[in-house]
Amino acid sequence: MDKVAVVYKSKYGSTERYARWIVEELNADLYEHSQADLKKLLEYSTIIYGGGLYAGGIAGVSLITRNYNILKNKKIIVFTVGLVSTDNKEVFIPVIEKNFPIKEMRDNISFFHFRGGIDYKKLGIIHKTMMAMFKIVLSKRDSNELDLENKEFLATYGKKIDFSDRNTIKPLIQLFRC
Ligand SMILES: Cc1cc2nc3c(=O)[nH]c(=O)nc-3n(C[C@H](O)[C@H](O)[C@H](O)COP(=O)(O)O)c2cc1C
Incomplete structure (x- = not known):
């Protein structure tokens, strides 16, 4: 059975709401960004990271990108929460390329985009x-x-x-x- 950690960074609460919904569905453990240290994350087989979108940047996502080499053997899922419509997924390609400039990361991570408020x-x-x-x-x-x-x-x-x-x-x- 997958041991799943959901980590989120949310300024006004939308990303936190999605993180809590995911935790409920998957019976996962929830961490606010500032409480998610690397040692703790290493205990999980799957890490789901969620961050609000701010001027095309995913809040706090360097927790994943900076530690990618240590985390890369895990299943990593990243979700973004923004105002922009999620109907057309193409819109998010530049966002992913900006936040994950290394192709290996983009290839190994699954991305999802949700709408906040x-x-x-x-x-x-x-x-x-x-x-x-x-x-x-x-x-x-x-x-x-x-x-x-x-x-x-x-x-x-x-x-x-x-x-x-x-x-x-x-x-x-x-x-x-x-
Ligand atoms: C200064 C600022 C910049 C923003 N930039 C984007 C953006 O680039 N793309 C987007 O879809 N939403 C953008 N938003 C909207 C936020 O992503 C949205 O309010 C989201 O729900 C915030 O999530 P949070 O409350 O969990 O941080 C921006 C909001 C603010 C205040």
Whole structure:
């Protein structure tokens, strides 16, 4: 039987919610990023890492990339949680290539992408400023130039939205059912 650790880094709670759903389904052990030291992780045969997406970066993912050579004999699964629609998986190829620049890592790790949410009122000052700057950049563009994601960003800017959906973890859970 697989011994599974789910490790997550979540700033506003969406990634944590997905991590907890996965833990419930797999009866796995849960670790917040800061509590997951390497010695502990070595006790597991499978490591599932989840991080929120911030400007294309996966929060805290260096825990996996920096220690890859030590962890590479384990089953490693990485999931991201972001606002961008997960309908088109191609969108995530550059995100994976940026966060996992070494091909061997990309080949050996299974990736999943889930949708989270945002509550602008709860953003910290740096994140609020980043989002405000992005809005200014997009607002200056001709609306015909904007893709669906950008249009959605502008339409939901300043609001509270939540796309979290427990059903979307099914393909990840399925990896353990066969
Ligand atoms: C400053 C900032 C940058 C973000 N960048 C991205 C991004 O590049 N791609 C994306 O899909 N979502 C992006 N998001 C949305 C977050 O990924 C989303 O709110 C997610 O649910 C956060 O998860 P967490 O609360 O677990 O950290 C960004 C949010 C903020 C505040």
